[in-house]
Amino acid sequence: MSTARPSRSADLIDPPRSSPDLDVRDLEQRTRLMRIVTRLIAVSDLGSREIARRAGLPMQKISDLLSGKLEHLSLDELRLVHRTLEHHSTTH
Numbered sequence: 001m002s003t004a005r006p007s008r009s010a011d012l013i014d015p016p017r018s019s020p021d022l023d024v025r026d027l028e029q030r031t032r033l034m035r036i037v038t039r040l041i042a043v044s045d046l047g048s049r050e051i052a053r054r055a056g057l058p059m060q061k062i063s064d065l066l067s068g069k070l071e072h073l074s075l076d077e078l079r080l081v082h083r084t085l086e087h088h089s090t091t092h
Contacts (some may be wrong), residue, residue: 026075033078034070041066045092055084088090 013037042049054058055090057077064072065081 008028027070030070030073030075030078033075033082034065034068034073037078037081040082040089044085044088046085046088049066051081051084054088055081057081 005035022048027079040047046054048062049059055062055077057080061073061077062081
């Protein structure tokens with residue numbers, strides 16, 4: 001068993017994560033939801049601008065979504081777009 005302790009400078013360079021599993025789960029959820037939402041957008045009769053307007057998001061967020069820039073959208077934003085598209089599909 002080692003009694004060595006990490007140096008203080010090592011902690012500053014690469015601080016320990018509180019829970020790396022949460023980051024992985026969040027990324028997996030966002031990836032799954034992004035795939036669902038992009039399919040819904042593809043079959044929707046709404047344009048990107050209208051989807052952004054109805055979801056209350058900037059148009060750039062929808063562009064980022066369609067470009068696969070997952071890191072630019074939070075899980076909550078993806079859920080919002082999903083609900084917007086689901087609501088539209090059930091009313092038409």
